[in-house]
Amino acid sequence: MNDIRLFGAIAVRPAVLDLISQFETATGFTVAVKWELNPAVRKQIEAGEPFDLVIINPNLLQDLTALGKVRAGSQVAFGRIAMGVAAKAGSPPLDIGSVEAFEQALKSARSIAYASEGTSGGYFSGLLERLGIADEVKPKLVAIPGGQTAPAVGRGEAELGVVPVTSILAAAPEVMLIGRFPAQLQSYIDFAIGISVDPTDAEAARKLSEFLTSTAVDGILAAKGIERRVR
Numbered sequence: 001m002n003d004i005r006l007f008g009a010i011a012v013r014p015a016v017l018d019l020i021s022q023f024e025t026a027t028g029f030t031v032a033v034k035w036e037l038n039p040a041v042r043k044q045i046e047a048g049e050p051f052d053l054v055i056i057n058p059n060l061l062q063d064l065t066a067l068g069k070v071r072a073g074s075q076v077a078f079g080r081i082a083m084g085v086a087a088k089a090g091s092p093p094l095d096i097g098s099v100e101a102f103e104q105a106l107k108s109a110r111s112i113a114y115a116s117e118g119t120s121g122g123y124f125s126g127l128l129e130r131l132g133i134a135d136e137v138k139p140k141l142v143a144i145p146g147g148q149t150a151p152a153v154g155r156g157e158a159e160l161g162v163v164p165v166t167s168i169l170a171a172a173p174e175v176m177l178i179g180r181f182p183a184q185l186q187s188y189i190d191f192a193i194g195i196s197v198d199p200t201d202a203e204a205a206r207k208l209s210e211f212l213t214s215t216a217v218d219g220i221l222a223a224k225g226i227e228r229r230v231r
Helices: 010-027 038-046 058-066 099-108 119-131 134-140 149-154 165-170 202-212 215-223
Strands: 004-009 031-036 053-056 076-081 083-088 112-115 141-144 160-164 175-180 189-195
Touching (some): 004 010, 004 038, 010 189, 031 038, 038 058, 053 058, 053 202, 058 189, 083 119, 083 149, 083 165, 099 134, 112 119, 119 189, 134 141, 141 149, 149 165, 149 175, 160 165, 165 175, 189 202, 202 215
Parallel strands (some): 112 160
Antiparallel strands (some): 083 160
16 A cells, blocks of 8 residues: 655644544555645645645645646645744743734844745735834844744744744744734634645545544644634
8 A cells, every 4th residue: 555645834744743643543544744835845746746635825726736736626625824923931921912012022022033935934024014113123033944933932043933823832842832913913824735636546645635624633733723714
């Protein structure tokens, strides 16, 4: 029996890894996983990286479908992840509950790590411009590559980190979640699943897709920071 090749975005890794072992135990299939930032997932599949199942932003999934890499009609919503603020474990609590408090926290921080190449980093850079605090905050930004933003905060490379909540929860116990972005500034990063046009085992890929989107795993995903859309 061949492995199911799952290629996914780094932001969903902490939640999905917990589910893979459950799936393998229940079905007898084995899953080989690979993780990259969203843009890199798309780029590598475009360049011919083999995969059976992909978890990525819905717009990038549409691109891959248009390019003939993902089977049309196989796309299903997976969930969404809120943006949050991280600090080293044991740091004093910080109020980021309102837009004003959030801005103040960013202005007061000595340094702020963010995912320079990821979806969240692009959103955060745009948000600073929108709030009119880019000139003040940008000199403090520490660009972190490859999904390592939260661990960098744990190592003391920056005082705060701005990154999807899943990554912050996964970096515990060295890192703590200060809180999610205030509702008015929140940007959820959506994820969807698609099946390759040329899977090794189409039935196995379909089963994994169904398992990852089943209500049975909602609780595990929620604990890891992935929210389902209201069904």
